[in-house]
Amino acid sequence: MKNVTITVNGVEHRAPVEPRLLLVHFLRELAGLTGTHIGCETSLCGACTVLMDGRAVKSCTVLAVQADGHKVTTVEGLANGDRLHAIQEGFWEEHGLQCGFCTPGMIMCSHDLLKQHPSPSDSEIREAINVGARGGSEVSHGTQRKTQTRS
Ligand code: FES
Secondary structure (H helix, E strand, O other): OEEEEEEEOOEEEEEEEOOOOEHHHHHHHHOOOOOOOOOOOOOOOOOOEEEEOOEEEEOOOOEHHHHOOOEEEOHHHOOEOOEOOHHHHHHHHOOOOOOOOOHHHHHHHHHHHHHHOOOOOHHHHHHHHHHHOOOOHHHHHHHHHHHOOOO
């Protein structure tokens, strides 16, 4: 076991963890934040996407020990109290989901994209979504277009 301290959504979480524990399991089981979903667990679907030090990462590909000392933002950390983040509002208003399972990951992926490219081209949006969260790309594409002027 190794003691880790990971700041999640501005709150420090300290815990002894097995070296093999994935960040997504740390977030869901030890930090109690179940908004980050587990889909494929093989780095394909993007449902588990969170921000680590401001950049999108698939939390099923990061060990909790690798996140030690880092800042992680989950979908729960985007809202400001009862006020949704502009990207969350955009997904809500445009019904930017299919079954909704990967929506948290798509929102986090969108956040990273818009931070890096405030006015992404259509191809940049497609590329980011394809790399970050496969599935539901057309819905997310339209939602990103709607939200890029809000965030
Ligand atoms: S659960 Fe991490 S990419 Fe699918």
